[in-house]
Amino acid sequence: MLLRRLRWIIGFNHHKISSSPSPPPPSSSASSSPKRLVNAAKPILLQPGQSPPHPKLKEHPMSEFEALHEVAIYIHRFHNLDLFQQGWYQIKITMRWEEGGNSSLATPSRVVQYDAPDLGSNDVCGVWRIDDTDHSFSTHPFRIKYARQDVLLSVMISFNLSLDKYEGLSTSAVILKFELMHAPLFANGLQASPDAYSAAIHEFRIPPKALLGLHSYCPVHFDAFHAVLVDITVHITLLKGDVHTSQPKVTSGYTAVKDVTGENLYKSKQAVLVRALLTARDILIEELQKLHKSINQTIDLTDFTSKLDDPKLFASSLPGGAESAHTLVSAEASAKSQIGSQKPNGNVDSWSNEYILSLSMDELLNSFHSLGSQVLYLWNTFLKLHRANSTKVLEFLRDAWANDRKAEWSIWMVYSKVDMPHQYISSGVDDSYHGRGRTSVLRKLTDDPAQTAAMRAELHRRSIEQMRINNRSIQDMHIFGDLSRVPIVIVERVVNAPLRTTSGNSYFTDLNQKNASSFLTDIGSKAKKKLPTASPQQSSRVLKIVVFVHGFQGHHLDLRLVRNQWLLIDPKAECLMSEVNEDKTYGDFREMGLRLAQEVTKFVKKKMEKVSRSGSLRNIKLSFVGHSIGNVIIRAALTESIMEPYLRYLYTYVSVSGPHLGYLYSSNSLFNSGLWLLKKLKGTQCIHQLTYTDDPDLQNTFFYKLSKQKTLENFKNIILLSSPQDGYVPYHSARIEMCQGAAGDISKKGKVFMDMLNDSLDQIRAPSCEHRLFMRCDVNFDVSSQGRNLNTFIGRAAHIEFLESDVFARFIMWSFPELFR
Missing domain, CATH: 2.60.40.150 (C2 domain)
Incomplete structure (x- = not known):
């Protein structure tokens, strides 16, 4: 230890501590493992608990x-x-x-x-x-x-x-x-x-x-x-x-031997290590070859790999010299066509377990030393390459990690496609509730879409509990620590339909698991088409701004976890955490929208001037994220005239549990009682607007007029996050879809709701954008750890969980990174 510290002190004074020097390339006597013909004797396989025949153990020491x-x-x-x-x-x-x-x-x-x-x-x-x-x-x-x-x-x-x-x-x-x-x-x-x-x-x-x-x-x-x-x-x-060296002993761990001699019982452990070194060597060669292609650095392993199967390489270590070595390589070539076992990298493996077990102890010892030298040489070659190209290696591995997120996190994500209806009708039961396949079966169990969604997520959660994760990836214990506690995200991609017609219906089409990857690829290819063409000027820049808006009685940092995930995907994004409506969310939505519009335009102009000083501004991508009534404030801000010059720059809109259709149909009686108290005791204007009591005529209410404004049609991507466990915002309102209460309501109230719903969906169908992505994401949290309390009973727990957890945001944002860059 003292010697190590002294070496470090000497190295640190030169600003670098180097590792032990790399050994020279393997010599002809240590570059590959010795091999010989596989003995034709059939191995004896022992069943669990079965004792092997009583061998006569050799008494001389053996290599371990x-x-x-x-x-x-x-x-x-x-x-x-x-x-x-x-x-x-x-x-x-x-x-x-x-x-x-x-x-x-x-x-x-x-x-x-x-x-x-x-x-x-x-x-x-x-x-x-x-x-x-x-x-x-x-x-x-x-x-x-x-x-x-x-x-x-x-x-x-x-x-x-x-x-x-x-x-x-x-x-x-x-x-x-x-x-x-x-x-x-x-x-x-x-x-x-x-x-x-x-x-x-x-x-x-x-x-x-x-x-x-x-x-x-x-x-x-x-x-x-x-x-x-x-x-x-x-x-x-x-x-x-x-x-x-040690005396041989029989242990209980050996389950496959070539014969009943004590030598073969003893060497099973040694054979396992030889086999493992061979696998480690092949993985290192494969990884070095990948780095050679990705970082454009010359890694010449031709001489090294060409000698791995050279018969002359084993002449000095095998009995019988070159003749035995030639027989060994011939046996390996024959084994490649007969055994066909697979290595971790997918190549054909000629070193089967039976073949390794057939080697003598001397041959195993030579193989162990030879493979060990090869692995050490490759390992030090890799570390030296990494040290000299640390930035390029980091970028290569980070890109590979980002691509793997879609597959690894798909355990908790369910993908489906939904056809947007041509038009919702107000008489009778809406046809959009009658689906096909598994979804239709679920909908027959209950008439409440929120309960159906919760049941679907619960069934998926139970299936996850039975899973056994068996892969080679590093597992984040924040997620993999308890698989059943992770949120389930049901992603529905809504397929665009033509503008409103007089009839039509929607249907659900579940994607099989095998189609999930094509679903992601389709979205990624369309997102790439939206990217602006690169300017010849190297100094030009795309200014990307994301505005985060809190909800009722909220704080400007409420959405900080979503902001952090956005910054991890796009570190160059400029984030505005809106503060102008803190402590002012009791008032009129129009006033709150105006304040937000003024705050946003001021922020955008400031960033535009900063970019213009350092280079040319090629394009702007203006995105919004809102929580709860923050989404209503965002839509109200977009109606202001000062925002009109920036509407063509709107890019991605993420609505986190937003009441887009208000509380005209709300089934949570406890929450409705709370809203009634707020209106009576505090005279809260925004609550009157949410519940359509701000005007006796429903067609003169704030929400009805807002639905007529073109607040959604300019966004390239629209993502609506909802939760069937959220009792604070009606499920249908967060998803901008039909609710059962309105489906059979032929009164004026039902007609007003249908007009609002159709007007909102018409904005999403509008041809102002060549490719628009519209997704609904159902997030189902595990609230079992919170027990049965008032928060879970009235649905507040899930509403707040959107602000206190970032796992759902990781899943969605890293599965569709093109939408957030």
Whole structure:
């Protein structure tokens, strides 16, 4: 340990700590594993619990192989999205076997500071350190002073996971733990105490399948109260350990042997490790080839790979010299056509379990050393390449991670297509409730669409509880910790129909799981067509602005979690968290809309002037996100004349539980009683407007007139988020669709509702946009942990959960990233 620290001190003075030098390429005696013809004897397979025949064990010592997993963690950048406190921060990392608890901690083995921090800066204090008591690694402390601040950490720490206690490979996963350590500041800026405390924790699970080879981006966000982004990449391989001699012994872990000799019983563990090293080698070769194509860096492995199957390579290590080596390679070629087993990368595997078990102990030992040297050479080649091209490797792995989100998070997302009706009619029961397939069966169980949606989500949640996640990806424990607690998102893409006709109906068509990917591809291709053509001028820029509007009695930071996810997808977006209507949401929607319009136009002009000073402005994308009545305020603002010049720039509109059709038909009696009290006791104007009591004539009410205004037709993308558990906003109102109460209502009230509904949908059908995406997303939260209380009973819990959880936003936004860029 002292020698390691001295080496680090010497390296740090040169602003770089380099890893151990890479070994030379494998020589002709150690470049590939020795092989021979597979013995034709049929192996004996032992059933579980069956004892093997009593062999006569050899009494001489035998070689026992050891191996270990090395996990290299590159900590590239710390980006402050939304930390509430200034102060000194640092990242602490520990790693352990999942089944072994804290007694099976991984050991830090080496550190590489590939870009030296600015030690002279006031924002950097001290150096990184390793704590031998808990085997943890901590980055150097850094000071956070403002939002959107970047801190380049540029350090790699590798951990060793020993396999000593396992017979062969481990079946346990690995838990990778990140802690955000924080030390506050005094008023004069000094650190409050020398010891930081743990402010937040983010854990990841590395499944056993990934331990033989993994190269993945791993973003660390911590939690909603400590919203940051730590850019991290994780790389794993299996390395050769020591070889020592021991007396052979029969253990219970061997289930397949070639014959009944004690030697074959003993060498099963050794054969497993040889096979694992072979897999680790192939994965490293494949990953290096991918990097060669993606980062445009020359990685010449031709000489290395060409010698892997060279007969001369084994002449010095096999009995019989070159003749035996030639026989070995011929056997491998024959096995390729007969065995046909698959490697993790999908290639045909000629090294079957039977073939490896047929090798003698001397041949296994030679193979172990040869493969171990090859893996070590490739591993150090990869680490050297990563260190020299860290930015390009990070971008490549981050893009691969973003593409994989659609597939990984599809567990909690259900996709379907819905035809938009040509026109809703007010007499009789609306035909749009009669569907086909599985949806129609569900609708027969209940007449309430909200209950139908909740039932559909609950059935899907129960099926998830029976799932066994068996993949090679790093699993975020915020999501994978308890699969049944994650929100279910039912995504309905509404297919556009022609403008209103005199008749028509809608129907539901569920997509099979296999069609979900084509559904996403279709949306992505249409979104790409909307992107503006690049200007020849390199300095031109597309100004992207997102306006977030809170709801009733809300705060301007209510939608901060959605904003943070938007910034992760598009870091260059300019975000306006509207403040002009804080403490003023009791008044008239028209007044609130005017104030918002003035705030937005002022913000847009300011950003336009800033861009114009640094270059040319090519285009503007103006998006809105509203929660609850914030959506009504947004639509009221769009009717103002000062917003007219900006309507052609409208891009994406995300409505989070917005009452677009008001409360003309509301089935929540408790909530309706609360609205009645607000009107009587406080005379709240916006509540009168929501309940259509602001004018005796329904056709003179605010909401009826708002539906006649063209507030939706200029958006390129419209996403309506609703929840059947939300009792604060009528389900149909949040989704802009038919409700059962209005379907059979032939009174004037029913006619007014139908006119509003048809007018709103006509705006979405309007041909002002060549390609418009219209989606309804049902979010079904798990509120079982909150128990039965007043909030869950009246439906407030789900309404507020939209503001306190960002998992649903992650699912939707990362599944359709083109809509938020």
